[in-house]
Amino acid sequence: MTVLARLKNLAARSPWLYRINAGSCNGCDVELATTALIPRYDVERLGIQYCGSPRHADIVLITGPLTKHVLEAAKRIYAEIPDPKVTVAVGVCPISGGIYRESYAVCAPIDQYFPVDVNIPGCPPRPPAIIEGVAKALEIWRQRL
């Protein structure tokens, strides 16, 4: 049992991030890139890395209000991510629709389609706020593993 717990602890150290742009205006995506790439807010300090394939991902960051156009694609990509996964909604659009709320072209809030775990409001959220949210997602991920 202790070996298993130790293994779990080891494995929980380095989740990989994957981001889905569900019709975002690119603001949140720029902030996500900032969080990862510039040395000031280095998300890799938490043992996290961005990955290019949904099949390698552990934590999913979804930006954008989930437009009707990308709904099916987003569902398909989300299904490709192996369990256990933690879903993080970045920006106000996926959480409630934000400025696009109640629009005919938008399926927000995304928690109708995906089981969201952590929300990071902001338009766009600051990089430290994103790191805070990802740290919360890490907590959940440790429990799920």
Added chain:
Amino acid sequence: MNFLSLFARNLRRGPYTEPFPFGPPSPTPKRLRGRIAFDAATCEGCLLCEKLCPSGAIKFTRTPEGMTFDCWHPTCVFCGTCEFYCPTKAIHQTNDWHLAHFQSEKFGMTEHGLIPNLVCADCGGKGLNTVPNTAKVRPPLSAEEVVQLRARCPKCRNKFLKSRGKKP
């Protein structure tokens, strides 16, 4: 700046990375548009913020206790329009950006305020304890008169201002 001075500066300063979330975050800019704060004591009750809010985050509701103010942060886009147009600056944006939350807390992310009811000092009718709109009143009201005006219902406030204008 040449290479050596840059190298010396980097040696002196150490890493540029912010310690957050392992340490305290670096100072936030004062004018950062973050969490909304509402002060019911200075609200005029004009509902301008509710009308202007582009994402519909602000809602005023009449309740038996008075009028409640609610701003739901998960739909607020932090544009600052409400603060810009608020005549008394009762609503303002703090530079607090710690808004990340778990899904279970989603519907608790509100800024709540209550403008209480009052009983009119003149007629005994019902009114809201809002700050009177005195921007266009000439000559300007004294602090005492504002307090007297505030204790009245909207109709008696108008009467008060009219009777005041008639004075020589």
